[in-house]
Amino acid sequence: MSVVKVLELVGESKNSWQEAAANAVKEAAQTVHGITGVEVTNWTANVNNGNLVEYKANVKVAFNVESRQ
Numbered sequence: 259m260s261v262v263k264v265l266e267l268v269g270e271s272k273n274s275w276q277e278a279a280a281n282a283v284k285e286a287a288q289t290v291h292g293i294t295g296v297e298v299t300n301w302t303a304n305v306n307n308g309n310l311v312e313y314k315a316n317v318k319v320a321f322n323v324e325s326r327q
Contacts, residue, residue, distance in 0.1 A: 261323040265290065266299075269315045275301045278315035286319050295320045
């Protein structure tokens, strides 16, 4: 039997929403092992003088919980 845990994260990028989501996964992968999937739940951005200046992606990262058996 396997158990999957889900972490909620916010990634950021100066370039795009896709890069913001990728940054969240890349950062999480440094300490979370066995990431199996990601769900993007929201896209937002900061605006300055009518321009998008920072993209944000709310993501849920899923990974298997390691068994101690």
